[in-house]
Amino acid sequence: MSSRHRARRSEGDRVARAEQKQNTRRALLDAALRLLAHQSFDSLSLREVTREVGIVPTAFYRHFSTMEELGLVLVDESFRTMRRLVRAVREEPLPQDQLIRRSVQAFTAYVRAHRSYFQFVARERFGGVDAIRGAIRNEIRLFVSELATDLARLPPLEAWSTQDLQMLASLIVGAMTSVVEQLVDLPSRSADAEADIIRVAERQLRLIVLGVPHFRGARREAEPPASLGDGLDAEP
Amino acid sequence: MSSRHRARRSEGDRVARAEQKQNTRRALLDAALRLLAHQSFDSLSLREVTREVGIVPTAFYRHFSTMEELGLVLVDESFRTMRRLVRAVREEPLPQDQLIRRSVQAFTAYVRAHRSYFQFVARERFGGVDAIRGAIRNEIRLFVSELATDLARLPPLEAWSTQDLQMLASLIVGAMTSVVEQLVDLPSRSADAEADIIRVAERQLRLIVLGVPHFRGARREAEPPASLGDGLDAEP
DNA sequence: TGTACATCAGTGAACGCGCGTTCACTGATGTAC
DNA sequence: TGTACATCAGTGAACGCGCGTTCACTGATGTAC
Secondary structure, three states, rough: OOOOOOOOOOOOOOOHHHHHHHHHHHHHHHHHHHHHHOOOOOHHHHHHHHHHHOHHHHHHHOOOOOHHHHHHHHHHHHHHHHHHHHHHHHOOOOOOOHHHHHHHHHHHHHHHHHHHHHHHHHHOOOOOOHHHHHHHHHHHHHHHHHHHHHHHHOOHOOOOOHHHHHHHHHHHHHHHHHHHHHHHHHOOOHHHHHHHHHHHHHHHHHHHHHHHHOOOOOOOOOOOOHHHHHOOOOOO | OOOOOOOOOOOOOOHHHHHHHHHHHHHHHHHHHHOOOOOHHHHOHHHHHHHHHHHOOHHHHOOOOOOOHHHHHHHHHHHHHHHHHHHHHHHHHOOOOHHHHHHHHHHHHHHHHHHHHHHHHHHHOOOHHHOOOOOOOHHHHHHHHHHHHHHHOOOHHHHOHHHHHHHHHHHHHHHHHHHHHHHOOOOOHHHHHHHHHHHHHHHHHHHHHHHHHHOOOOOOOOOHHHHHOOOOOOOO
């Protein structure tokens, strides 16, 4: 158990010191992420993390000076991971009629594959540790802005103002956030429930998109859309 | 300081025992809520709460058998509070053309007035304590269902299936959740920032509503809406 | 190549502290007569 | 109404425990010659 780490390797088993240090650092981050599946960050102790890795508590300080520092690295890794996803979706050719379906599929597959990161971010986004909550919200703000920029390239949104694109992007991110909440709480192998969640998410996005051509200010130069009369609300 | 509580009152100052017990219980709940503005529930200790109230730690057990029990009472109170809001909005006459504006105003005013409850729920919804997280999610599910029922009464949604109404309701609740997140984090007196958040929220709801008459299956018997051709997506 | 010294990841004992919970208690409030 | 006893919200000492952090240490890896 405590022999999982570097300790006292015999010859032939030698590992460069720097490499071993990286391995232990990685093990600390992974152990924390694993433990955070069942507790909040500010109740996670340094001793729990080192115990999980199989090293002595004081060894922690060779890698991080506080738990908060470790937590901020996890935030950074989480969003690096998420940006990779968005870049992949963005660089694919865009089959307009399948955009929503493909994006939701890519997103949910990604959440499944990186579940513990998403769970961590979802939880600590409202968590009790100021520095970590702040870092997450900052990343989400950046993420919404990037999505807004991507959306600007789609033909139906060409004429939209930056402000309205942000509004739309944050609505989409909000909807996806609640998808994440549902997905990370699912027992690992319940494909049916997952399919339901995905279907609802697709419909929500589709509903949003259907409102786009009719949105006030969306096409300032064109005549107003025809079928607005039976809407629920009007611009004051 | 420790004389804030019942201890050793002189004559004339007498209070019924049951009433005093209620006061202390209330003080424990309020103190917890106050402390939870800056930390997560599973890092909040029994001793912190009693210290805040000004009683000895062991007195806690006269009111709750565990901190978790206290937390569940807070969840219950939070949603009782929220249901009261919805009932108030529902029972008002409905000026269709102002429905969104009025609802958003009522909602944000309510969040401001009960900020600590909303902050608690937002945080513990993803929190580390299973029982509390479960209770919150259950309440939210009920809340979405109630909203779906209310929505069913609106003329443009008459023909919608229960399933699609749930989808719509959860989209709306998701959007309002992100409004809560932004509001509770605002410094107490920044009216401008609050007005911005409210304006964006109104637009998001308006955008959703604009999609409603065009949603697949929404009006199964009628001819399809005219302006769908330029949508971003199509039904597969 | 071998030798002598430097580096430093991980060790283990020790510390003071806040925690939840136990227990026997106190004294004001409540009740029976 | 007064008196004698029961109730019970809050007290205070004590406990064992896990915590973060300090410190001097060990011994394998790395480097200079």
